[in-house]
Amino acid sequence: MGGRGRVLVLVPDLRLPGGVTHYYATVDLDRHPSIDYFYVNSADPETALGTVMRLVARYGRFLWLLVFGGYRLVHVNPSLNARSFYRDGVFIGLARLLRRPVLITMHGWDEEFAREVAERSWLRGFFRATFARVQGVIVLGKLFQERLQGLGVPQSTPFWIDTTVAEPPANPAPPSPVEEACVQVLFMSRVLESKGIFVAMEAVAMARSRLPDTRIVMVVAGDGPDLERAKDRARQLGLEDVLFTGYVRGPEKQRVLAQSDVLLFPTWYGEGLPCVVLEAMSHGLVVITRPVGGIPEVVQPGEHGYLLESTRPEDFAEVLVRVIGDEALRQRIAEANRRAARRFGKEAVEARILEIHASLLGDPLT
Structure with a gap:
């Protein structure tokens, strides 16, 4: 930084x-001489008091950089939740x-906290004195624009x-370690109940019972507070062969994606x-998920996968059985998804961010 x-x-x-x-590790914006990253938190373990003290120090460092660092635009990356x-x-x-223009990219949205902001006058006042006075906003879907307004x-x-941003798939894709006759179902996320891990496992168990002649492999890629509960639940469901990889990134993440056929992600987070x-x-996976956040902006039902309002495992199992049983359907959706994903690539996303920065740097501060 600096x-x-x-x-x-x-x-x-x-x-x-x-x-x-x-997102920011992939686009790697700070390799540009005109852009620097500033960390708002730390991966190092610290006590609650240490967290507060470090945050105060970061505020001081941030002020120093704005006064002496020559920065003309600040780009903040919040989510609408209590901590952020x-x-x-x-x-x-x-x-x-310090009269620096601010751009925000709103990455996440906690519905319950958003209601609190709308209903509590002091939260609403803080929002309108800060978030509502920025010079530009990047959102991940039209829905978020309407809600922020x-x-x-x-x-x-x-x-x-x-x-x-999506990392481009490795080319060529590495070979799968399981037999060709199998279908690999992937859950890749933090292992949280609200991300749909238990719904996903139950749906896979149901699909296996309905398709006894098809080998269905489930991979859970991620870690989180509900990981041990998920392992226990897998054993209860007779899914002892579920592969829990832990958190993956880089080449290992690419390999897991390349070997999978379906993303099963019943999130209500x-x-x-x-x-x-x-x-x-x-990577050409069929996406089976829910219409949460900005997902409906990119996943068109029937073209790129399926969006279910339900959180019932039975409903996800029904769609999963349909997808697994129809190889031609999987191939058609895979091709459509690879075409659609070109606009998510690193170069395309980076170019759009730089264009937004340039447009705001040319605007007067209001």
Whole structure:
């Protein structure tokens, strides 16, 4: 960090797992001489008091960089949840205090917290003094634009609707370690109940019982607080052969995606636009998920996969059985997804971000 770049991009510590870190590690914007990354948190273990002290120190460092670092634009990457709201709201307020224009990319959305912001006057006031006074907003779907405007972002504020980024698939794809006759179903996410891990496992168990002559392999790629519960549940369901890989990145992540046929992701979490959906599409996987966050902006039902309003395992099992039993359907969706995913590539996303930065650097601060 540091230097005399024109744009300071606030990001999580890139050693951490998660969609935002994946996004900025992939596009690698700070290789440009005009852009620097500033970490808003740390991957190092620390106590609650240590976290507060480090955050205060970061605010001080941030002010110093704005005063002496030559930065003309601040790009903040919040989610609308309690932790990000306060932390990133202060960064936005400090930038506004020093009359630096601010661009935000809203990555995630907690519905319950959004209702609190709308209903509690002091939260709404903080939002309107910070998030609602930025010079531009990137959202992951039209729905988020409408909701932010409903919370107080002016209609006159420029909005851009853009996707997250997907790493391009390895070429050629590595061979699968399981027999060709199998279908590999992938759950790739933090292992949380609200991400749909238990629904996914139950759906796979049901699909196996309905397709006894088809070898269905399930891979769970990720870690999280519900990992041990998920392993216990797999044993209870008779899924002792589920492969739990833990958190994967880089070549290992590419290998897991390349070997899979279906992404099963029954999430009801406060998603923005999960990177895994785009990465699955770029690798030609059939996407079976829910219409959460910005997912409906990129997954057209029947063309790229299936969106289910339900959270019932039976409903996901029914779709899974249909997809597994129809190889021609899988091939058609795979080809459509690879074509659609071209606009999620690193170069395309990077070019759009740089264009947005350039447009705001040329605008007067209001």
